[in-house]
Amino acid sequence: MKSIVIYFTQSGTTKAAAEKIAAKTDSDIVEMTTSDVYPDNFDDLVAKAKEQIDGNERPVINEDFDFSDYKTIYLGFPIWYQQPPMIIHSFFEKFDLTDKTVIPFITSGSSSFSVCEPYMNNMKTNAKLENGFRSNSDLEIEEGLAL
Secondary structure (H helix, E strand, C coil): CEEEEEECCCCCHHHHHHHHHHHHHCCEEEECCECCCCCCCHHHHHHHHHHHHHCCCCCCECCCCCCCCEEEEEEEEECECCECCHHHHHHHHHCCCCCCEEEEEEECCCCCHHHCHHHHHHHCCCCEECCCEECCCHHHHHHHHCC
């Protein structure tokens, strides 16, 4: 079966990593979006992320993904407050991931994947969660895909 890269990005950093991962794994690729408006200004973005976390919000995902042709899902996102953005919670709640392998990859200026791993383990529902990895550089991507 095929694999797909699904990613959520605000600055474009996660998109760049997603494109490299899709090319290296011969995966399809799709951006995950929401109608929520995220500010371009970093300080305002941080405040919005904190507001969503504190309110336990679940942003609505615009796409209705069909994963029937896929066995592996590479799921990319930035780290906000040492955890996945709340749209990642929405992803695991919205989609039936039975018999799917999810391999998370993150982008972060300072955090390793291990900081968000407990959150991922709590939200994975019925998906098989593989070792996640940080994907800020080509080397990190190469090492992460070798897991």
